[in-house]
Amino acid sequence: MEIAFYLSAVVAVLATLGVVTGRHPVHALLYLIVSLIAVAMVFFALGAPFAGALEIIVYAGAIMVLFVFVVMMLNLGEAAAQQESAWLRPRTWLGPAVLSGILLLVLLVTLIGADVGGRIQGDTLTAKAVGTLLFGPYLIVVELAAMLLLAALVAASHLGRSEAHDEAHAVRQVPGKRTADGRGRAASERSLGDDTSSEESSR
Amino acid sequence: MSWWTPQVEAIAFALFQALVILIGAVLAGALLTMVERRLLGLWQDRHGPNRVGPFGVLQILADMLKILFKEDWIPPFADRTFFVLAPAIAMASLLLSFMVIPITPSWGVADLHIGLLFFFAMAGINVYAVLFGGWSSGNKYALLGAMRASAQTLSYEVFIGLSLMGVVAMAGSFNMREIVAAQETVWFIVPQFFGFCTFLVAGIAVTHRHPFDQPEAEQELADGYHVEYSGMKWGMFFIGEYVGIVLVSALIVTLFLGGWHGPWLPPIVWFLLKTAVFVGFFVLLRAALPRPRYDAVMSFGWKVCLPLTLINLLVTGALILVFSPAGG
Numbered sequence: 001m002e003i004a005f006y007l008s009a010v011v012a013v014l015a016t017l018g019v020v021t022g023r024h025p026v027h028a029l030l031y032l033i034v035s036l037i038a039v040a041m042v043f044f045a046l047g048a049p050f051a052g053a054l055e056i057i058v059y060a061g062a063i064m065v066l067f068v069f070v071v072m073m074l075n076l077g078e079a080a081a082q083q084e085s086a087w088l089r090p091r092t093w094l095g096p097a098v099l100s101g102i103l104l105l106v107l108l109v110t111l112i113g114a115d116v117g118g119r120i121q122g123d124t125l126t127a128k129a130v131g132t133l134l135f136g137p138y139l140i141v142v143e144l145a146a147m148l149l150l151a152a153l154v155a156a157s158h159l160g161r162s163e164a165h166d167e168a169h170a171v172r173q174v175p176g177k178r179t180a181d182g183r184g185r186a187a188s189e190r191s192l193g194d195d196t197s198s199e200e201s202s203r
Numbered sequence: 204m205s206w207w208t209p210q211v212e213a214i215a216f217a218l219f220q221a222l223v224i225l226i227g228a229v230l231a232g233a234l235l236t237m238v239e240r241r242l243l244g245l246w247q248d249r250h251g252p253n254r255v256g257p258f259g260v261l262q263i264l265a266d267m268l269k270i271l272f273k274e275d276w277i278p279p280f281a282d283r284t285f286f287v288l289a290p291a292i293a294m295a296s297l298l299l300s301f302m303v304i305p306i307t308p309s310w311g312v313a314d315l316h317i318g319l320l321f322f323f324a325m326a327g328i329n330v331y332a333v334l335f336g337g338w339s340s341g342n343k344y345a346l347l348g349a350m351r352a353s354a355q356t357l358s359y360e361v362f363i364g365l366s367l368m369g370v371v372a373m374a375g376s377f378n379m380r381e382i383v384a385a386q387e388t389v390w391f392i393v394p395q396f397f398g399f400c401t402f403l404v405a406g407i408a409v410t411h412r413h414p415f416d417q418p419e420a421e422q423e424l425a426d427g428y429h430v431e432y433s434g435m436k437w438g439m440f441f442i443g444e445y446v447g448i449v450l451v452s453a454l455i456v457t458l459f460l461g462g463w464h465g466p467w468l469p470p471i472v473w474f475l476l477k478t479a480v481f482v483g484f485f486v487l488l489r490a491a492l493p494r495p496r497y498d499a500v501m502s503f504g505w506k507v508c509l510p511l512t513l514i515n516l517l518v519t520g521a522l523i524l525v526f527s528p529a530g531g
Binding site for chain 2: 026027030033037040049050053054056057060061062065066068069072073126127128
């Protein structure tokens with residue numbers, strides 16, 4: 001288990017370095033995916049297979065797909081890679097490097113002070129144990145997260161619908177009708193248009 | 204033979220099992236390329252490949268030779284790394300999922316207690332095969348196919364997980380063996396009928412099978428994400444699709460139809476028989492149904508299947524709480 005832990009940890013660190021230094025956006029994203037899978041392996045090695053599986057399903061399997069999806073549509077070519085390498089000059093590295101160096105120092109001090117060996121060979125946590133914890137002592141946090149997600153969903157749905165699209169929809173549905181009856185129909189069509197646009201935003 | 208200890212024997216047997224299941228899955232996928240065309244011929248009242256060997260069974264050899272000896276061409280405008288990586292991901296992620304499927308009481312590769320989640324993880328990674336394949340080809344049809352495929356797969360993966368949570372709640376475990384064991388008396392297709400329906404739909408969508416094959420619709424996209432592929436790399440996408448069919452059929456059998464349970468016949472026969480029925484059903488769907496429009500597919504997923512799975516999960520949870528012996 002310890003070997004698995006250290007190997008996947010090394011892979012995670014190297015892959016993350018690849019993300020930071022990579023010039024090609026899609027290649028950098030591939031490194032990020034590898035890094036997330038390596039972190040999932042770290043979870044497996046620590047005896048938390050449920051967290052590891054969720055890491056792959058949620059981060060590598062869903063969120064990163066959207067990242068890749070968007071970056072692919074941007075059609076970034078050689079120009080973007082050159083811009084990236086122009087940004088990655090030694091001067092730019094200085095500030096973040098100092099800050100992360102301090103963090104590394106803190107981490108090392110904590111690790112040296114603590115008993116690391118005992119932590120790695122932990123007991124395997126089952127999904128049931130995780131669920132009991134989440135819906136027991138941490139219930140309020142889960143509910144708050146759920147509310148936050150719901151708010152985000154509503155906001156995304158609202159931002160995703162475009163007024164112009166709705167107008168075009170309503171006008172197209174009622175070509176050249178000026179009667180009160182036709183207007184009533186336009187209103188009902190309009191609500192239908194709202195439905196389709198919210199459906200499009202949820203894609 | 205002092206080194207032939209029981210441990211070594213157990214390791215050797217496990218390795219042997221894993222190899223047999225791996226090769227069996229690949230061979231089943233390859234064989235399906237021929238069986239599907241014969242079945243399509245039967246259901247659409249035409250012949251299908253019937254010239255090579257008795258009943259055309261050697262057609263698969265001819266196809267294999269053709270795929271292997273075709274020029275394996277990488278377009279100069281393609282991104283080499285991703286172009287080579289994509290078919291490998293397509294094949295490997297699906298084959299790895301066979302790991303968690305228990306075939307008989309004694310056969311099966313890994314007995315993970317997060318078995319079902321492992322399948323979800325592999326299905327999630329499988330999306331990258333299509334995405335990378337379509338993007339790295341440097342072809343707009345391929346990119347369109349990849350975009351359709353990833354949007355479709357993401358939408359349907361949302362409720363492929365939710366549709367199985369009813370099963371997980373009733374069995375009380377993510378472990379596939381325990382799920383099969385919980386179906387000793389009643390198969391989960393009876394209490395979880397809506398879960399079964401939505402999982403079937405989502406399974407077809409995730410494997411990009413007809414009628415959810417908009418990502419590779421030949422009339423609109425000239426074959427979608429693998430339009431630039433040739434030779435064995437294309438073959439891996441192709442066989443990968445059939446391996447996906449076998450995988451989803453085996454999962455349906457394990458999760459909803461009691462796995463190896465059945466009277467009279469030995470467990471392995473029951474498992475293979477049930478899986479074969481579902482593989483046949485997949486082919487029948489392709490033979491019988493027209494292809495719906497892409498936005499119809501998406502709105503069907505979000506507006507029909509997702510609410511259905513949520514209601515199913517809610518009702519299942521409520522019933523379990525009402526009838527649980529501890530009283531909650």
